[in-house]
Amino acid sequence: MSAARESEALPATAPAPRARSAVRASLARLLAVWHARNLEFLRDRSAMIFTLAVPLLTVVGMSFVFGGAPRPLFKVGVLTSALKAEHHPFLHERYFDFVAEPRLDQALHAVSRNELDLLMAPGAPTRYWVNPDSPKGYISERLLLQADPHAQRVPVSGASVRYVDWLFPGILGMNMMFSCLFGVGYVVLRYRKSGFLKRLNATPLSAFEFLTAQVLSRLGLTLLVTVILYVGIGLTIHFHNAGSTALLLLVAVLGSLSLISFGLIIAARFSSEELVGGLLNLLAWPMMLLSGIWFSLEGAPRWVQLAGQLLPLTHVLSAARAVALDGAALREITGDLAYLALTTLVFLSYGAWSFRWRVE
Amino acid sequence: MENRPAPLPSPGSAPHALLEVRGLEKQYGAVRAVDGVSLSIPAGSCFGLLGPNGAGKTTSIEIMEGILAPSAGEVLYRGEPLGARFRAEAGILFQKTALQDFLTVRQTVALFRGLYAHGYGVDELLHMCALERLARRDNRKVSGGQLQRLLFAVALANDPAILFLDEPTTGLDPQARRNFWDLIEAMKARGKTILLTTHYMEEAELLCDEVAIMDHGRIIAQGAPRALLQQHFARMLLELPRQEFPASARNLPLQLFEAADRIEITTDDLDGTLRRLMDARVPLTHLRIRPPNLEDLFLELTGRELRA
Numbered sequence: 098m099s100a101a102r103e104s105e106a107l108p109a110t111a112p113a114p115r116a117r118s119a120v121r122a123s124l125a126r127l128l129a130v131w132h133a134r135n136l137e138f139l140r141d142r143s144a145m146i147f148t149l150a151v152p153l154l155t156v157v158g159m160s161f162v163f164g165g166a167p168r169p170l171f172k173v174g175v176l177t178s179a180l181k182a183e184h185h186p187f188l189h190e191r192y193f194d195f196v197a198e199p200r201l202d203q204a205l206h207a208v209s210r211n212e213l214d215l216l217m218a219p220g221a222p223t224r225y226w227v228n229p230d231s232p233k234g235y236i237s238e239r240l241l242l243q244a245d246p247h248a249q250r251v252p253v254s255g256a257s258v259r260y261v262d263w264l265f266p267g268i269l270g271m272n273m274m275f276s277c278l279f280g281v282g283y284v285v286l287r288y289r290k291s292g293f294l295k296r297l298n299a300t301p302l303s304a305f306e307f308l309t310a311q312v313l314s315r316l317g318l319t320l321l322v323t324v325i326l327y328v329g330i331g332l333t334i335h336f337h338n339a340g341s342t343a344l345l346l347l348v349a350v351l352g353s354l355s356l357i358s359f360g361l362i363i364a365a366r367f368s369s370e371e372l373v374g375g376l377l378n379l380l381a382w383p384m385m386l387l388s389g390i391w392f393s394l395e396g397a398p399r400w401v402q403l404a405g406q407l408l409p410l411t412h413v414l415s416a417a418r419a420v421a422l423d424g425a426a427l428r429e430i431t432g433d434l435a436y437l438a439l440t441t442l443v444f445l446s447y448g449a450w451s452f453r454w455r456v457e
Numbered sequence: 458m459e460n461r462p463a464p465l466p467s468p469g470s471a472p473h474a475l476l477e478v479r480g481l482e483k484q485y486g487a488v489r490a491v492d493g494v495s496l497s498i499p500a501g502s503c504f505g506l507l508g509p510n511g512a513g514k515t516t517s518i519e520i521m522e523g524i525l526a527p528s529a530g531e532v533l534y535r536g537e538p539l540g541a542r543f544r545a546e547a548g549i550l551f552q553k554t555a556l557q558d559f560l561t562v563r564q565t566v567a568l569f570r571g572l573y574a575h576g577y578g579v580d581e582l583l584h585m586c587a588l589e590r591l592a593r594r595d596n597r598k599v600s601g602g603q604l605q606r607l608l609f610a611v612a613l614a615n616d617p618a619i620l621f622l623d624e625p626t627t628g629l630d631p632q633a634r635r636n637f638w639d640l641i642e643a644m645k646a647r648g649k650t651i652l653l654t655t656h657y658m659e660e661a662e663l664l665c666d667e668v669a670i671m672d673h674g675r676i677i678a679q680g681a682p683r684a685l686l687q688q689h690f691a692r693m694l695l696e697l698p699r700q701e702f703p704a705s706a707r708n709l710p711l712q713l714f715e716a717a718d719r720i721e722i723t724t725d726d727l728d729g730t731l732r733r734l735m736d737a738r739v740p741l742t743h744l745r746i747r748p749p750n751l752e753d754l755f756l757e758l759t760g761r762e763l764r765a
Contacts, residue, residue: 291555296611298524299549300572301541455524 143372154379169194171237172395174204176218185219187244193237196395208234209253210422211263212393217241223248230259258422261334266417267390268330273323273349274384274410277356278377281315285364286373295455304452308365308445312357319353320346340420344427348420351437352413358444359409365448368456384410412436474533475500475619475650476521481530483516483674490516491527492674498667500618503641503651505665507658507751509759513674514654515552515623521652522549522621534619545573548617550608552624552654556596563592566610573615586610586640602633609640619650626660638664658752668751672759682751689754695722695730696745706737723749 139145170192175184180197182188188195198204198216207213208228215237217225223245227234241248288294297307327345330336338345363376387394387405394402405411416433419425427434474497483491491513498504508514519525521532523539534543556565566588567579583589586606591599599607605625612620622641626634634657641664644651655661661668662682669679678685702720707713711730714721724730727746734741749757 288557292551292553293555293557295524296549296551296554296556297572299522299544299547299551300569300615301544301574302572 138371141369141371143367143369171214171233172196172212172393173237173241174198174207174213174216174395176201176204176216185217185223185245187217187223187241188219190240190244205253207393207395210258210393210418211260212395215241217248224251225249226251226253228253228258232260262336262422263418264391265330265334265336266414266421269323269326269349270352270388270410270414270417271385271390272326273319273353273413274356274381276319276322277315277353278360278381280318280360281311281357282360282364282373282377283370285311285361286368286370289368289453289456292455298454303449304365304454305445305449308358308361308448308452312354312361312441312445315357316350316353319357320349323349323353336421338421339424340426344420344425344430345417347434348413348416348430348437351434351441352409352417354441355409355437355444356413358441358448361448362444362451365452368453384408387411389414409437409440473500474498475535476652477533477536478517478521479531479533481517481520481532482528483513483520483525484528489674491520494530494671494674494676496669496676496679498619498650498652500650501648502666503645503653503664505661505668506652506654506671507656507661507668507755508654508671510656512671512759514671516674517671518621518623518652518654522547545575545615546618548612548615548620550605550612550620550622550625552627554608556607556611558597560596561593562588562596562599562607565596565607566614569611569614576615577613582610582613585613585643587636600633602629602636605629605633605637606640609637613644617649619652620644622651622653624654624656627656634660658750658755662751670755670758677758678754686749686751686754689757692723692725692749693727694747694749694753695724695727696720696747697722697739697741698743701740701743703737703739706734706739709733709737723753 172194173187174196175188175198177184177197178199180188180195187193196213198207198213204213204216205226208216208226211228211231211234214231214233215225215227217223225238225241225248227238227250238250285294288297294307324346331338359380360377363373363380367373367376383404384390387401388408388410389405390410394405397405412433416425416430416437419430419433476498478494478496481491481494482489494513494517496504506514506518516525520527523532523543532539534540534547557568560568563579563583566582570576570579570582577585580589583592586609588603588606588610591603591607596604596607609625612622625641626637629637638660641651641653645664651664653661653665665682667679667681668685669676670685671677678689680688697720699715699717699719707715711733712723714723722730731741
């Protein structure tokens with residue numbers, strides 16, 4: 098078609114107003130949906146309050162964690178019952194967290210597991226122990242020798258653990274935690290919103306039976322994923338399990354049960370995606386920081402350590418590391434396993450008690 | 458059939474109340490959704506709960522199903538408060554419900570069958586509700602009528618002694634509705650006690666042995682459909698095309714209602730009314746005279762204004 102005929106077929110002035118009109122219509126549609134979504138959010142009071150509360154809690158938490166003096170980069174154990182800076186010039190160094198360690202055996206265990214970057218015993222001469230596979234231990238050693246060139250290194254007896262080996266159970270545990278908390282939480286929420294739970298409520302099925310079925314279903318999936326990750330990453334990083342694989346599996350089973358049940362106490366009640374998502378995050382983040390996924394709480398304030406001990410993931414990681422890194426037997430991790438079993442029962446019972454079958 | 462519970466008395470035997478409701482109330486803030494509902498449903502009967510939108514039917518039936526707690530009053534099943542036995546013996550089809558995603562029709566029926574100790578077999582349920590050919594289809598990919606049949610099969614999973622059907626045919630096409638009526642008739646023939654809510658008066662008239670008409674949370678009339686009509690409506694109904702009805706005749710001293718396409722005149726003096734219409738030169742070529750039905754009674758009792 099020639100240019101002249103094209104201009105005959107399409108009036109020159111038509112496209113611009115038509116395009117403007119289409120844009121206006123598109124914007125109107127966008128505005129209508131935007132407005133409706135805002136109304137939905139504003140009228141969902143629980144979600145709105147929570148959404149506003151989270152930034153406030155974040156500000157408080159961040160100011161608490163990162164406020165005040167800069168955080169130390171290295172953690173050094175000092176073999177003494179009462180720590181005093183005048184014990185050694187190295188203790189004046191900045192960005193070090195010096196922790197009093199009254200018992201040599203426990204302190205050496207912490208060094209071998211990368212929970213302490215270095216252990217020193219001030220004296221004449223000062224002695225120190227360091228994990229040869231620890232990068233932070235290497236830097237700590239260089240700085241110690243700068244402050245005290247006569248300090249003497251004492252070899253660490255027994256096998257030392259690479260940081261990656263120490264970290265590996267933490268990574269598996271973190272993945273397990275997210276899978277357990279969010280995998281079941283949103284499913285139950287969807288069932289409630291769609292009315293499927295209301296239909297189940299018209300049958301003899303009890304809340305406890307329903308929740309237990311959800312827990313067991315998720316357990317299978319979580320274990321499968323965890324085993325795949327364990328084998329896959331383990332082969333990649335040449336991870337060596339010092340203990341029993343069956344015992345590790347038992348830790349994973351009880352840990353998953355406890356974490357899934359933990360998520361269910363949130364999913365048992367609420368019907369708002371925003372609220373449930375926020376509350377599940379509120380459970381996840383303390384575990385991310387206080388359960389020892391990335392770093393040990395050695396030397397942290399007592400109350401922080403106690404708070405960490407309340408969280409199921411702390412016991413999962415404690416037991417898993419004891420088995421995988423130290424070759425611990427069942428009796429040595431009984432406390433952790435009992436805590437996981439007990440919390441599973443408590444969380445499930447509370448979830449069943451507070452369970453809502455329908456949107457109120 | 459697997460492990461059936463003890464059979465109910467046959468419909469011919471002396472009726473006794475299977476479900477009894479006493480002084481039921483439900484308050485939502487300032488709104489009283491149910492206001493003193495009492496009724497008694499004999500075993501083996503089909504009881505219809507009728508009423509306009511917002512009359513309190515669904516709230517009432519959900520309290521009777523044990524899904525909602527009443528603000529006051531009680532519901533007795535076989536003379537006892539609702540409990541484990543009721544859950545085991547009741548079949549429920551909600552007005553709105555959802556099923557678990559990604560399951561086939563058969564798997565959905567099997568899921569609910571698995572929740573009861575007694576009941577029909579899965580194949581029997583599929584056969585009863587004409588679902589055999591859909592057995593392997595995803596439950597999200599069935600038509601409205603097929604979905605209602607599936608939900609009915611789910612409600613029948615435990616071979617229930619009492620069936621609650623909350624507006625089961627709303628939104629279905631005429632064929633699907635009639636097909637569903639056949640299913641309900643089949644359950645009646647098996648001696649099931651049925652509590653049905655519906656907007657369709659034709660449905661209630663056809664299926665129900667007894668109906669209660671609700672409005673503003675109260676029962677305003679109750680009885681067998683025929684008896685109710687005789688009690689409230691010893692009159693005849695005349696229908697004329699609206700466009701043929703002269704404006705001058707609209708002031709005649711008659712009980713007259715103007716619908717969109719017709720004029721309805723209710724009278725207990727048929728001869729006198731016809732004489733008045735002829736005197737007013739109203740063409741009677743398309744006159745229809747019929748006895749009032751349940752819908753007329755419903756409109757008479759609940760009014761003709763639009764409900765929410």
